[in-house]
Amino acid sequence: MQNNKTERLLIDCGINLVNLEKRLAERSVTLKQIDGVVITHEHGDHCKGVVSVVKKIEIPVFMTYGTFLASSSFKRDLKPSFFSPHKKFNFLGFEIEPFPVPHDARETIAIIIKVGDCCLGVLTDTGMVTKHTLNVLKKVGALVIEFNYDENLLNQSKYPEALKKRISSNYGHLSNTSAFNLIRALESEYQKVIVAAHLSTNNNSESIVNSLLEKLSHESRVNTFIAGQSSGTPWIHVN
Numbered sequence: 678m679q680n681n682k683t684e685r686l687l688i689d690c691g692i693n694l695v696n697l698e699k700r701l702a703e704r705s706v707t708l709k710q711i712d713g714v715v716i717t718h719e720h721g722d723h724c725k726g727v728v729s730v731v732k733k734i735e736i737p738v739f740m741t742y743g744t745f746l747a748s749s750s751f752k753r754d755l756k757p758s759f760f761s762p763h764k765k766f767n768f769l770g771f772e773i774e775p776f777p778v779p780h781d782a783r784e785t786i787a788i789i790i791k792v793g794d795c796c797l798g799v800l801t802d803t804g805m806v807t808k809h810t811l812n813v814l815k816k817v818g819a820l821v822i823e824f825n826y827d828e829n830l831l832n833q834s835k836y837p838e839a840l841k842k843r844i845s846s847n848y849g850h851l852s853n854t855s856a857f858n859l860i861r862a863l864e865s866e867y868q869k870v871i872v873a874a875h876l877s878t879n880n881n882s883e884s885i886v887n888s889l890l891e892k893l894s895h896e897s898r899v900n901t902f903i904a905g906q907s908s909g910t911p912w913i914h915v916n
């Protein structure tokens with residue numbers, strides 16, 4: 678995320694340094710222009726690049742103490758700033774509001790970031806939508822949300838039963854239907870942008886997600902995007 682003072686915050690870092698630099702360059706940003714990074718939880722797809730990034734450019738890294746304890750690499754290689762998952766904190770021009778979500782990691786958070794009147798929510802890796810999640814997201818104008826799996830594709834997949842259960846459990850991931858219903862339930866007058874993210878390569882397809890997003894943009898005139906696993910999105914202007 679970039680604010681209007683060109684301060685930039687990275688939320689998670691699940692790709693290696695080379696790929697991160699490549700993706701930043703595609704968006705006209707260099708690694709040195711990143712000012713800090715917030716980690717949501719210790720799963721590799723959210724943090725496997727963070728140690729090399731922090732070592733290279735020596736920026737602050739923020740995480741919960743639970744996330745820190747869950748990773749031997751963090752304990753060995755990082756000196757993070759800790760935050761409570763129940764308390765807002767400020768970093769440069771960003772007001773950062775973490776909140777706890779049910780997921781099978783040690784102390785997983787989702788996050789809301791405010792810059793002036795702009796309010797971005799990032800909700801990936803949550804097994805269910807709690808009342809608290811619904812309440813705190815009502816104020817966001819832009820929401821990055823996981824559309825992880827299509828129920829039918831997951832049921833039919835070759836994944837072992839235990840893995841299917843884990844993904845669809847209350848501590849796993851959001852299905853397309855759950856994500857769609859959450860956005861509808863927000864009924865937010867502020868909502869302008871929806872980015873569908875964290876799509877499973879094996880148990881989802883962009884065309885299925887796209888048809889749901891088309892319904893949403895038709896109903897409430899939000900701008901919708903899909904963040905592809907390998908492509909991401911271009912810069913999206915939110916105000």
Ligand SMILES: [Zn+2]
Pocket residue numbers: 718720780782802
């Ligand atoms: Zn996860």
Ligand SMILES: [Zn+2]
Pocket residue numbers: 720722723801802875
């Ligand atoms: Zn994940």
